[in-house]
Amino acid sequence: MYSLNKIFNPLLLIGCGKIGKALVIGWLENGLEADSIHIVDPNIQNTKAISQQYGVKIYDQVEAMPQHLVPIIVVIAVKPQMMNKAIVSVSRFSHFGTCFLSIAASSTISYFENKLGNTVPIVRAMPNIASAVGHGITAYFANCNVVGDQKIHIHQLLETIGEAIEVDNEEQINAVTALSGGGPAYVFLLIETLAKAGIKSGLPEKVAMKLARTTVIGSCELLTRYPSQEVSQLRLNVTSQGGTTAEALKVLMDDHTGIQPIFNAALAAATERSKALTC
Numbered sequence: 001m002y003s004l005n006k007i008f009n010p011l012l013l014i015g016c017g018k019i020g021k022a023l024v025i026g027w028l029e030n031g032l033e034a035d036s037i038h039i040v041d042p043n044i045q046n047t048k049a050i051s052q053q054y055g056v057k058i059y060d061q062v063e064a065m066p067q068h069l070v071p072i073i074v075v076i077a078v079k080p081q082m083m084n085k086a087i088v089s090v091s092r093f094s095h096f097g098t099c100f101l102s103i104a105a106s107s108t109i110s111y112f113e114n115k116l117g118n119t120v121p122i123v124r125a126m127p128n129i130a131s132a133v134g135h136g137i138t139a140y141f142a143n144c145n146v147v148g149d150q151k152i153h154i155h156q157l158l159e160t161i162g163e164a165i166e167v168d169n170e171e172q173i174n175a176v177t178a179l180s181g182g183g184p185a186y187v188f189l190l191i192e193t194l195a196k197a198g199i200k201s202g203l204p205e206k207v208a209m210k211l212a213r214t215t216v217i218g219s220c221e222l223l224t225r226y227p228s229q230e231v232s233q234l235r236l237n238v239t240s241q242g243g244t245t246a247e248a249l250k251v252l253m254d255d256h257t258g259i260q261p262i263f264n265a266a267l268a269a270a271t272e273r274s275k276a277l278t279c
């Protein structure tokens with residue numbers, strides 16, 4: 001971690017909302033030093049607590065940073081509608097060899113190349129909110145200016161907050177956004193759905209929610225502890241022949257009305273949305 005601290009000092013984060021915060025907390029909790037991290041967000045309410053807790057430096061605009069500060073890497077975590085303004089504010093760093101890593105859904109490498117220049121190292125990445133606890137997964141695509149050690153270091157930086165996967169074409173980032181970018185939301189919905197169904201089956205609300213949450217936490221822990229077990233085998237371990245789970249799975253695994261066609265449609269909708277928002 002010592003070397004990553006040196007390599008990515010200073011690191012500038014533009015946008016410290018839900019995912020920006022998750023990334024920075026993940027980095028801080030997994031070894032990056034607060035001294036190396038600078039955060040710009042016009043909404044100081046979003047950054048005050050993190051600055052007080054960890055000692056990172058916060059600014060309400062790029063112009064408020066020390067003049068001499070040239071980031072090694074700029075991580076851009078703003079919404080697409082804020083992107084134009086955000087990118088203009090950091091474009092001067094493109095003359096200093098700074099690498100730009102965007103985690104914004106739908107903002108393409110060519111968008112950044114148009115704004116920053118086509119010799120600039122640019123990475124388009126899609127993390128998820130579990131980065132905050134070091135269990136995220138980030139898929140990324142880098143332009144041809146990110147080479148050699150720089151690529152290795154970016155990969156290592158993303159691995160400090162979970163796992164990192166380089167995809168071999170940028171188009172795949174749309175499907176990644178649909179699957180793992182938004183994925184935690186589907187898991188939380190599963191918990192809500194399980195709890196509601198439990199209430200319908202006769203449980204008190206609090207009990208149903210407790211059972212649903214803890215069941216998902218425990219199942220995830222099994223996945224963590226037995227990484228080489230097939231997920232389908234873990235499912236089968238719960239499913240007694242002729243028993244109760246088998247009855248539920250008949251409903252859930254129906255080819256037409258089960259959850260597979262629903263998830264196919266959900267991910268297709270999210271992937272299409274990611275493409276439609278592309279700029």
Ligand SMILES: NC(=O)C1=CN([C@@H]2O[C@H](COP(=O)(O)OP(=O)(O)OC[C@H]3O[C@@H](n4cnc5c(N)ncnc54)[C@H](O)[C@@H]3O)[C@@H](O)[C@H]2O)C=CC1
Pocket residue numbers: 014015016017018019020040041042043046077078079080082085086089103104105106126127128129181182
């Ligand atoms: N929320 C999530 O789980 C994930 C979000 N993303 C992507 O990350 C981006 C941000 O999403 P969220 O964090 O959810 O949004 P958010 O609205 O919570 O955060 C955006 C932040 O950007 C700040 N901001 C706006 N203009 C700025 C500027 N010019 N300079 C600096 N900061 C500025 C806002 O004050 C806000 O704090 C989106 O493009 C989204 O697609 C990607 C992966 C997961």
Ligand SMILES: O=C(O)[C@@H]1CCC=N1
Pocket residue numbers: 105177181182
């Ligand atoms: O919902 C969104 O658009 C973003 C991208 C992945 C997670 N949140």
